Amino acid sequence: MNFQDRINAVLHHSDPDQVPFAPYIECFPSGEYERMLRNRGMGLVVRKPTIWAATPHVPVEKTVEGDLSVTVYHTPKGDVRAAYKQHAGRLYIDEAGICVEGLLKGLQDYEPILYMIEDTVFSVDNSLYSDTVRDLGGDGLFTEYGCALTPYGHTRYIFGESSGFDKWIFEQADHPKEFARLFDTIIAREERRMELIAGSPSEYIRFGDIDGSWGPEVVRRYDLPFIKKWIPYLQSKGKICCVHAHAINLAFFKDLIGEMGFNVVEAFTPPPVGNLSIQEARAAWGKDTIIWVNFPETVFYQGPQATRKYTLELLASDPPGNRLVIGFTEMGLWGASDPETERLFKEGILAIADAIDEGGKFPIQPRSQSSHLNP
Amino acid sequence: MNEILIEIKDAIIDGQNAIVREKVETALMQGLDPVDILNSGMVDAMTEVGRTFERGESFVPEMMLAARAMQSGLAILRPSLVKVDFKSTGKVAICTVKGDLHDIGKNLVSMMLEGAGFEILDLGTDVAPEKIIAAVRESSPDIVALSALLTTTMPNMKVTIDALKTAGLRNSVKVIIGGAPVTEDYARQIGADGFSPNAARAVNVAKRLIGKS
Numbered sequence: 376m377n378f379q380d381r382i383n384a385v386l387h388h389s390d391p392d393q394v395p396f397a398p399y400i401e402c403f404p405s406g407e408y409e410r411m412l413r414n415r416g417m418g419l420v421v422r423k424p425t426i427w428a429a430t431p432h433v434p435v436e437k438t439v440e441g442d443l444s445v446t447v448y449h450t451p452k453g454d455v456r457a458a459y460k461q462h463a464g465r466l467y468i469d470e471a472g473i474c475v476e477g478l479l480k481g482l483q484d485y486e487p488i489l490y491m492i493e494d495t496v497f498s499v500d501n502s503l504y505s506d507t508v509r510d511l512g513g514d515g516l517f518t519e520y521g522c523a524l525t526p527y528g529h530t531r532y533i534f535g536e537s538s539g540f541d542k543w544i545f546e547q548a549d550h551p552k553e554f555a556r557l558f559d560t561i562i563a564r565e566e567r568r569m570e571l572i573a574g575s576p577s578e579y580i581r582f583g584d585i586d587g588s589w590g591p592e593v594v595r596r597y598d599l600p601f602i603k604k605w606i607p608y609l610q611s612k613g614k615i616c617c618v619h620a621h622a623i624n625l626a627f628f629k630d631l632i633g634e635m636g637f638n639v640v641e642a643f644t645p646p647p648v649g650n651l652s653i654q655e656a657r658a659a660w661g662k663d664t665i666i667w668v669n670f671p672e673t674v675f676y677q678g679p680q681a682t683r684k685y686t687l688e689l690l691a692s693d694p695p696g697n698r699l700v701i702g703f704t705e706m707g708l709w710g711a712s713d714p715e716t717e718r719l720f721k722e723g724i725l726a727i728a729d730a731i732d733e734g735g736k737f738p739i740q741p742r743s744q745s746s747h748l749n750p
Numbered sequence: 751m752n753e754i755l756i757e758i759k760d761a762i763i764d765g766q767n768a769i770v771r772e773k774v775e776t777a778l779m780q781g782l783d784p785v786d787i788l789n790s791g792m793v794d795a796m797t798e799v800g801r802t803f804e805r806g807e808s809f810v811p812e813m814m815l816a817a818r819a820m821q822s823g824l825a826i827l828r829p830s831l832v833k834v835d836f837k838s839t840g841k842v843a844i845c846t847v848k849g850d851l852h853d854i855g856k857n858l859v860s861m862m863l864e865g866a867g868f869e870i871l872d873l874g875t876d877v878a879p880e881k882i883i884a885a886v887r888e889s890s891p892d893i894v895a896l897s898a899l900l901t902t903t904m905p906n907m908k909v910t911i912d913a914l915k916t917a918g919l920r921n922s923v924k925v926i927i928g929g930a931p932v933t934e935d936y937a938r939q940i941g942a943d944g945f946s947p948n949a950a951r952a953v954n955v956a957k958r959l960i961g962k963s
Contacts, residue, residue: 627806
């Protein structure tokens with residue numbers, strides 16, 4: 376099997392020849408090291424949108440202020456601006472930078488932002504899909520990324536994600552009516568987006584995330600109704616839907632995830648970093664749910680032998696291994712800026728590939744579980 | 751416990767800013783000891799928030815709202831605490847390590863420690879060891895708390911600990927570490943004195959390290 380056959384076997388509930396090793400493409404600077412791993416069966420997961428958004432009645436002005444990249448949106452209801460810190464390290468090189476100033480800073484910003492949301496027009500452009508699928512061949516998987524955020528997740532980004540996190544939390548408590556209006560307006564926009572997502576040429580769709588910062592009751596209140604409406608619809612159109620569940624306190628969300636009905640729980644970070652083991656998750660979600668592991672890179676600091684041993688135990692904890700994928704969904708090698716960390720990570724990633732060769736062949740035999748895999 | 755202290759505690763747990771301010775003012779007018787207001791009303795509230803957080807019954811938003819409510823009460827209470835020469839539980843210099851710009855975890859730990867009566871010296875994010883060493887020399891904290899969100903910036907926790915050793919300051923402060931990818935094994939591996947998997951438990955770890963638990 377090539378990588379594509381292997382990952383498709385897992386996604387289509389068939390049997391792969393071995394557990395797929397499938398990190399995000401961003402987790403590996405392209406070049407020699409990535410090629411070596413691909414020659415050993417690793418595949419690349421590429422996340423790109425086929426749906427594009429524009430606000431035709433909102434002129435956008437971009438300027439640079441020192442090391443900040445500033446975007447000003449001129450709406451008929453007033454201006455709003457966001458700022459991004461440039462040159463913020465290797466992690467942010469290819470993007471606008473890290474957001475240091477979100478759009479919504481006070482009550483005066485609601486009207487312009489609501490206008491922008493309502494003014495949003497979606498269009499379909501499948502060129503990134505067709506180009507990527509052609510480039511990857513049998514070496515990767517395309518993920519529709521046009522609906523990566525839930526409606527509630529979108530509200531957070533309007534406040535600036537990390538830099539606006541406290542403002543986002545306080546605003547919900549201090550101005551609940553305004554926040555509810557913002558949320559409802561986003562819902563209406565996202566309904567339009569999801570209709571288009573259903574027609575995406577990509578079979579594999581990522582929708583939303585479980586962050587872990589806010590609790591299951593908040594997710595139930597804001598996102599679950601939307602998920603319960605759209606995930607079955609997408610599945611009825613032949614889509615395979617995944618949730619990015621990177622919370623390290625996932626044990627608190629175990630039942631909720633079971634209710635959501637996703638085909639794939641991705642970014643699953645097992646102990647010693649996360650607090651939910653694969654065995655506990657499997658018991659809660661059943662044998663058909665695909666668990667896509669975000670390898671806990673902290674293990675790399677114990678050296679390649681420990682990484683290999685950990686990976687073998689991880690594989691053996693989910694026999695027969697036909698609904699399991701191992702990857703990196705957060706960091707991988709990206710961001711390793713000092714030579715020693717880079718060396719440890721490269722050796723660790725090779726140790727994972729070795730361990731999959733050794734203990735990841737289908738069907739995996741069960742064996743006793745190490746305490747390292749328990750929360 | 752005095753009724754108004756219970757009301758202060760409940761209002762903090764519920765994140766009710768304005769009510770906390772009002773109740774603290776009332777408690778002071780009623781002649782309650784400001785140290786009692788702090789410990790029995792406010793610190794107890796944050797301890798309870800920490801407990802529910804550990805159990806997965808409350809999450810970051812609830813913790814932040816409670817911390818903000820505590821802060822607003824503390825602003826009213828502080829002048830009275832100064833008058834009675836109230837001493838903080840201890841002093842903590844806290845930062846996110848060099849190369850890491852994330853501050854949510856650091857801020858949560860700061861809030862919880864402050865809620866437990868610690869004095870906080872927030873050194874910010876992306877903080878080089880030299881700046882931490884300067885802060886230790888200048889402010890003599892009891893504890894240096896280091897945060898990292900990125901797996902690839904965790905080594906800068908060790909770099910900082912090594913720099914404290916080189917500067918001859920390692921024995922004058924305790925070092926605690928935390929952040930999403932950080933584990934207890936890693937803390938042991940790099941020679942940290944303590945580790946906390948979350949902001950709530952950081953309070954107990956800090957108190958234990960300075961003999962205040």
